[in-house]
Amino acid sequence: xxxxxxxxxxxxxxxxxxxHSTWIHPLWAHLLDVGxxxxxxxxxxxxxxxxYQLATTLGLSVRETGHLLSLWIGLHDIGKAIxxxxxxxxxxxxxxxxxxxxxxxxxxxxxHGHASIGIITQWLDARKSPEKxxxxxxxxxxxxxxxxxxxxxxxxRDATNxxxxxxxxxxxxxxxxxxxxxxIWRKAYPFxxxxxxxxxxxxxxxxxxxxxxxxxxxxxxxxxxxxxxxASDIGPADYLxxxxxxxxxxxxxxxxxxxxxxxxxxxxxxxPKIPSPRPLQVTMGQLPASPSGEAxxxxxxxxxxxGKTEAAFVLAARQQAARTQGxxxxxxxxxxxxxxxxxxxxxAFLDRAIAPDTVANFRLVHGNADLHEGQEALWIDARMLRxxxxxxxxxxxxxxxxxxxxxxxxxxxxxxxxxxGTVDQAFLGVLYARHFFLRLFALAxxxxxxxxxHAYDVYMSxxxxxxxxxxxxxxxxxxxxxxxxxxxLRNELISAWGAKPPVEHAADVPYPAVWSVSGGQCHxxxxxxxxxxxxxxxxxxxxxxxxxxxxxxxxALEAGATVGVICNTVxxxxxxxxxxxxxxxxxxxxxxxxxxxxxYLFHARQSRETRAGERFGKTRPDVHPAVLVATQVAEQSxxxxxxxxxxxxxPIDLLLQRAGRLHxxxxxxxEAFAVPTLYWxxxxxxxxxxxxxxxxxxxxxxxxxxxxxIVWKTWRVLCERVGWALPADYRxxxxxxxxADLATPAGLSADARQAWAKGQKRLQGxxxxxxxxxxxxxxxEPTEDGMWDLLLLSEPTLADPEDEEAHASRxxxxxxxxxxxxAIALYRDASGKLYLDPACTxxxxxxxxxxxxxxPLEVVRALLDNVIRISYQGIAKALREPLDxxxxxxxQSRTAETPALLYRYPLVLDNRAWAGGGYLVREDDELGLxxxxx
Numbered sequence: 001x002x003x004x005x006x007x008x009x010x011x012x013x014x015x016x017x018x019x020h021s022t023w024i025h026p027l028w029a030h031l032l033d034v035g036x037x038x039x040x041x042x043x044x045x046x047x048x049x050x051x052y053q054l055a056t057t058l059g060l061s062v063r064e065t066g067h068l069l070s071l072w073i074g075l076h077d078i079g080k081a082i083x084x085x086x087x088x089x090x091x092x093x094x095x096x097x098x099x100x101x102x103x104x105x106x107x108x109x110x111x112h113g114h115a116s117i118g119i120i121t122q123w124l125d126a127r128k129s130p131e132k133x134x135x136x137x138x139x140x141x142x143x144x145x146x147x148x149x150x151x152x153x154x155x156x157r158d159a160t161n162x163x164x165x166x167x168x169x170x171x172x173x174x175x176x177x178x179x180x181x182x183x184i185w186r187k188a189y190p191f192x193x194x195x196x197x198x199x200x201x202x203x204x205x206x207x208x209x210x211x212x213x214x215x216x217x218x219x220x221x222x223x224x225x226x227x228x229x230x231a232s233d234i235g236p237a238d239y240l241x242x243x244x245x246x247x248x249x250x251x252x253x254x255x256x257x258x259x260x261x262x263x264x265x266x267x268x269x270x271x272p273k274i275p276s277p278r279p280l281q282v283t284m285g286q287l288p289a290s291p292s293g294e295a296x297x298x299x300x301x302x303x304x305x306x307g308k309t310e311a312a313f314v315l316a317a318r319q320q321a322a323r324t325q326g327x328x329x330x331x332x333x334x335x336x337x338x339x340x341x342x343x344x345x346x347x348a349f350l351d352r353a354i355a356p357d358t359v360a361n362f363r364l365v366h367g368n369a370d371l372h373e374g375q376e377a378l379w380i381d382a383r384m385l386r387x388x389x390x391x392x393x394x395x396x397x398x399x400x401x402x403x404x405x406x407x408x409x410x411x412x413x414x415x416x417x418x419x420x421g422t423v424d425q426a427f428l429g430v431l432y433a434r435h436f437f438l439r440l441f442a443l444a445x446x447x448x449x450x451x452x453x454h455a456y457d458v459y460m461s462x463x464x465x466x467x468x469x470x471x472x473x474x475x476x477x478x479x480x481x482x483x484x485x486x487x488x489l490r491n492e493l494i495s496a497w498g499a500k501p502p503v504e505h506a507a508d509v510p511y512p513a514v515w516s517v518s519g520g521q522c523h524x525x526x527x528x529x530x531x532x533x534x535x536x537x538x539x540x541x542x543x544x545x546x547x548x549x550x551x552x553x554x555x556a557l558e559a560g561a562t563v564g565v566i567c568n569t570v571x572x573x574x575x576x577x578x579x580x581x582x583x584x585x586x587x588x589x590x591x592x593x594x595x596x597x598x599x600y601l602f603h604a605r606q607s608r609e610t611r612a613g614e615r616f617g618k619t620r621p622d623v624h625p626a627v628l629v630a631t632q633v634a635e636q637s638x639x640x641x642x643x644x645x646x647x648x649x650x651p652i653d654l655l656l657q658r659a660g661r662l663h664x665x666x667x668x669x670x671e672a673f674a675v676p677t678l679y680w681x682x683x684x685x686x687x688x689x690x691x692x693x694x695x696x697x698x699x700x701x702x703x704x705x706x707x708x709x710i711v712w713k714t715w716r717v718l719c720e721r722v723g724w725a726l727p728a729d730y731r732x733x734x735x736x737x738x739x740a741d742l743a744t745p746a747g748l749s750a751d752a753r754q755a756w757a758k759g760q761k762r763l764q765g766x767x768x769x770x771x772x773x774x775x776x777x778x779x780x781e782p783t784e785d786g787m788w789d790l791l792l793l794s795e796p797t798l799a800d801p802e803d804e805e806a807h808a809s810r811x812x813x814x815x816x817x818x819x820x821x822x823a824i825a826l827y828r829d830a831s832g833k834l835y836l837d838p839a840c841t842x843x844x845x846x847x848x849x850x851x852x853x854x855x856p857l858e859v860v861r862a863l864l865d866n867v868i869r870i871s872y873q874g875i876a877k878a879l880r881e882p883l884d885x886x887x888x889x890x891x892q893s894r895t896a897e898t899p900a901l902l903y904r905y906p907l908v909l910d911n912r913a914w915a916g917g918g919y920l921v922r923e924d925d926e927l928g929l930x931x932x933x934x
Contacts, residue, residue, distance in 0.1 A: 662676045822905070
């Protein structure tokens with residue numbers, strides 16, 4: 001029986017929360033459960049490189065390090081042994097009172113994770129630990145396991161506050177519990193005392209905090225652990241074996257117990273449909289390993305269509321095949337569309353790369369991953385809402401590539417061994433978002449591939465450089481891909497990895513090139529990288545008027561060409577599309593002209609993306625001309641091929657990206673377009689003037705799609721050319737626009753000089769503002785000073801980006817731009833009823849009824865098919881804060897328990913139109929959303 005002096009045995013950690021229930025899972029048992037979970041994670045999952053780093057810092061063997069740190073992770077919830085927490089369970093409260101522990105009404109509530117830090121700090125003082133400073137900081141990062149940091153001054157103050165911790169009897173009971181668990185653990189899993197002089201703030205602490213959080217989540221899967229501990233006389237020593245078995249079961253149930261290691265990087269095996277690898281791909285298969293054995297940064301600069309993705313896959317496979325434990329691959333794309341576009345190729349790569357008789361745990365990771373047909377996560381999410389949890393997994397297109405159910409939760413998604421998603425998911429690892437350290441741990445030891453890195457703006461670039469520093473600190477291999485990377489940005493990335501960039505004239509660097517950075521050294525490879533792709537293109541300025549563009553496009557169609565038109569804004573693309581459709585030549589129908597942009601409802605956008613790929617992709621028909629009018633969605637996300645391309649003027653790197661869709665594949669071309677021809681739309685301007693960029697969507701008012709100064713520099717470069725030879729001209733073109741020279745060109749009129757100066761001021765101001773915004777939200781660098789900053793800041797946690805209720809200044813934003821919102825279109829008939837379709841034949845949600853089950857799965861799917869993102873601040877505000885809140889309140893009452901619909905707002909259309917926030921919104925089958933000022 002429990003003696004009065006053994007009050008620590010009565011402390012509870014888990015309960016079934018049923019009224020008047022006496023069942024609890026003791027705190028001492030839970031500490032052992034999580035300690036064992038951490039230990040088995042160490043033995044089977046924590047990357048070998050991270051293990052070595054921790055062991056080296058502590059001066060212990062890898063095995064001893066796992067024993068020591070798993071114990072400390074196990075102590076994570078000692079903060080539950082305080083009056084306010086223990087008092088929440090009636091029978092436990094009465095048992096503790098009977099053993100002399102008191103409860104008062106004046107007690108101050110404190111989160112148990114943060115209370116743990118103060119308790120362990122006081123315990124270390126009382127036990128006169130020689131390594132108190134280091135272990136106190138280890139305890140701090142253990143106490144952050146619920147996702148929020150806590151300032152050192154606060155936990156030091158909490159440690160001796162009786163209103164939080166209770167009186168000395170509470171203290172003594174906690175110390176007895178800590179002593180007992182530590183004694184039993186060290187007997188089962190021995191480790192020596194730490195020698196003095198250890199680093200008190202090692203940079204692996206955030207990664208360690210992520211390991212702690214993961215262990216706590218898995219160790220809290222109550223169904224895996226013995227549930228009758230409170231009803232017996234079993235003690236901690238007798239419980240050890242059952243606790244370890246439960247931890248092993250939890251890992252298997254979640255999906256951590258079935259690794260699928262990569263065993264081959266043979267190109268022919270990975271890509272059997274490619275008859276022979278290109279020089280770049282061969283180089284990746286032969287790239288020397290890091291001489292220092294540490295993580296490597298590899299930067300691949302090569303033209304669009306040169307096979308950079310396959311080259312990166314081969315290198316990633318080589319790097320991960322060398323790992324003995326942990327690791328994996330994450331592919332970070334600039335947009336959701338580019339992520340989705342790579343889904344099938346990634347699945348096929350993994351299917352061929354992993355060991356036989358294994359299953360790769362693969363997850364699509366972005367805000368709308370649940371909408372992706374191949375992922376099938378939505379079905380599982382809906383069942384999880386009904387509290388179902390079993391051994392099922394969702395099968396992907398490939399038999400050996402699946403998504404384990406446990407990883408469907410958004411916060412867990414990045415922990416999957418293999419992932420494909422947006423770069424935003426990685427950026428959250430260096431922002432003060434909740435559990436940012438869990439994301440860093442999720443990437444530790446992996447190979448992370450960042451594609452299209454030239455697409456990052458100033459804000460994203462600042463986050464990216466900080467992320468690179470942390471990935472290097474956590475021994476994560478990084479592969480960067482770009483066709484159009486300015487030398488200044490390349491050098492900044494190399495510096496962020498801790499190496500000195502080579503000193504050479506930017507325009508003289510050969511192209512393509514591969515840069516390998518490790519051990520503080522940077523090496524460039526250019527020999528033998530001659531690209532298979534080349535483009536000798538004609539460049540011709542064209543009028544910006546949609547009617548004039550339509551005339552030229554129709555002429556090209558009549559000559560048998562397949563035509564691409566890329567506009568800078570949706571509104572402009574809609575106008576150009578209508579002008580072309582009105583002039584279609586004889587023999588062509590509206591099926592031969594397609595409009596594609598981001599302002600369609602999800603189901604319509606998916607359908608148009610599929611049609612665009614079929615009609616304008618690699619296997620497009622040659623016998624019948626057609627035209628695609630698109631926005632920037634055609635720059636990166638689709639493998640398109642045109643005979644002739646019309647494009648609004650844009651920054652030179654984006655024009656080069658667009659040009660990559662011109663004569664992309666080998667095929668017979670119409671005689672008039674045997675030579676690639678690119679028409680760039682820009683107004684005429686006198687020799688001493690600058691063109692007005694308003695017509696092509698590069699406005700010079702409060703908001704600009706692109707920086708006017710960069711576009712003007714691009715214009716000056718294009719005016720000097722009648723053609724280009726790619727890839728030979730890539731460097732010269734990029735550096736001419738993105739060099740540091742912003743001085744006003746000679747020969748401009750007074751008005752043009754004034755406009756240039758205004759553009760220069762705007763560019764510098766926006767750069768400074770974006771840099772400041774990034775600095776305010778970024779976690780510190782992985783240095784000792786940075787670690788101190790993490791410990792000294794007072795409650796820096798920011799809201800998740802999708803939290804629409806939080807003010808923009810308090811969000812962990814991964815992108816810096818105009819406010820946007822995700823809406824779900826609903827159609828209202830004359831009687832006021834809401835429907836899912838414009839014909840008003842499919843009813844939307846009914847009012848919630850008493851006892852009604854959750855929203856049916858098929859209804860959730862249909863609602864998500866109507867999702868659309870709108871980037872207009874006035875519209876966003878009007879949908880969040882409508883004058884008439886009836887619809888919004890009804891929506892929130894029906895969707896409150898459906899995470900897939902959280903932070904998505906109803907856009908109620910009457911006759912397919914909505915007005916609010918100073919705008920008129922109309923929805924059209926062909927044009928998508930049409931937005932105009934009221």
